[in-house]
Amino acid sequence: MQRALRRLNVTLIPETCVGVEVGALLLANGARLVCDAPVLAVGTQAPAWLADSGLALDEAGYLAVNAFQQSTSHPRVFAAGDVASRVDAPHPRNGVHAVRAGVPLLANLRAAMQALPLKPYTPPPRTLNLLACGSRYAIGTWGPFSFEGRWVWHWKDRIDRAFVARYAT
DSSP: OHHHHHHTTOOOOOSOEEEEETTEEEETTSOEEEOSSOOOOOOOOOOGGGGGSOSOBOTTSOEEEOTTSBBSSOTTOBOOGGGEEESSSOOOOOHHHHHHHHHHHHHHHHHHHTTOOOOOOOOOSSOEEEEEOSTTOEEEEETTEEEEEHHHHHHHHHHHHHHHHHHOO
8 A cells, every 4th residue: 555655646644634624734743744635644533422322332433333234232223334333243344245144134133023043143253355446556465465556456447337336225
């Protein structure tokens, strides 16, 4: 990623932004960065409302869920994706994990409503991650491997279009 950013003349400044002004960013180290078009990369954060929900949370404030994607403190509460954290099977936060958890989550919601046994969901040990970089160029990762090029963009485009087509009316 850093190599791709350098190629595009993008300067990466790994410093926390603590304020935004017109034409400048204020950084945690006390610097004031003058810029025309800053791009801030932010990680995910647990929704603030969870802190006062009374639900069991992980150390980062996400809803703690088990193998059934069920709250570890409130068995009638289920969650997956960016709001939840699997305490039994930690994995990176990304869209692939969130999307794949959806179908098993729905099955367990239906089972719970009918008082049927729940089925555990096992997240995949690794996911294919594809990032478009503009100009029909993309970078991909699979476990410890990375690859890049126009062919990766075409692959990502095909996967994305097929995914969207599944939900088109």
